[in-house]
Amino acid sequence: MTRRVAVLISGAGSNMAALIEAGRVADAPFEVVLVLSNKPDAGGLALARAAGVEAVAVDHRPFGKDREAHERALDAVLTEAGVEVVALAGYMRLLTPWLVRRWEGRMINIHPSLLPLHPGLDTHVRALAAGDAEAGCTVHLVTEGVDEGPILGQARVPVVAGDTPEGLSQRVLAAEHMLYPQALADFCRTLA
Ligand code: GRF
Numbered sequence: 001m002t003r004r005v006a007v008l009i010s011g012a013g014s015n016m017a018a019l020i021e022a023g024r025v026a027d028a029p030f031e032v033v034l035v036l037s038n039k040p041d042a043g044g045l046a047l048a049r050a051a052g053v054e055a056v057a058v059d060h061r062p063f064g065k066d067r068e069a070h071e072r073a074l075d076a077v078l079t080e081a082g083v084e085v086v087a088l089a090g091y092m093r094l095l096t097p098w099l100v101r102r103w104e105g106r107m108i109n110i111h112p113s114l115l116p117l118h119p120g121l122d123t124h125v126r127a128l129a130a131g132d133a134e135a136g137c138t139v140h141l142v143t144e145g146v147d148e149g150p151i152l153g154q155a156r157v158p159v160v161a162g163d164t165p166e167g168l169s170q171r172v173l174a175a176e177h178m179l180y181p182q183a184l185a186d187f188c189r190t191l192a
Contacts, residue, residue, distance in 0.1 A: 013044020022181030027121035119147035139183035154185035
């Protein structure tokens with residue numbers, strides 16, 4: 001069974017691109033059918049269109065402080081496209097409980113740290129400041145607590161002498177591109 005996946009982005013969309021590609025190999029258990037961004041200028045939108053995937057921006061700004069209203073607009077696009085699974089990939093908005101409950105058990109996220117270490121922003125700066133021997137990334141189910149949901153997969157990346165946040169983030173991002181497609185495929189195979 002091929003699950004219809006939407007990827008939510010706010011930026012460059014390199015994880016999104018990895019998911020689109022992985023969904024096109026023979027026997028993939030998912031296909032990326034839609035890319036959604038809250039930022040009309042997100043680089044990933046053009047990348048998705050160039051790859052032949054429908055890409056839609058739903059700008060959050062006209063909704064002001066009403067985050068749920070913005071999410072209802074996003075959700076209408078997801079529903080219209082017959083989406084079954086949502087993959088957050090660099091989607092930089094906090095979700096309201098409404099959207100989390102609406103997609104409970106069908107929404108996953110990638111986070112650039114070895115959760116439960118370093119939830120939130122600036123993970124690589126914090127990993128280096130903490131003197132961590134290794135960094136990495138985590139794919140997890142989305143629940144109401146930020147970066148708190150059950151872990152579906154992790155990849156470890158050693159910290160090297162003289163590491164910088166930029167260097168570490170590039171190596172972790174490369175690991176993300178391997179981990180996310182695999183974790184999404186495994187997850188889709190578990191769905192009833
Ligand atoms: C990734 O590091 C992801 O884990 C984080 O934001 C970054 C997005 O990069 N949440 P990209 O847009 O997938 O290139």
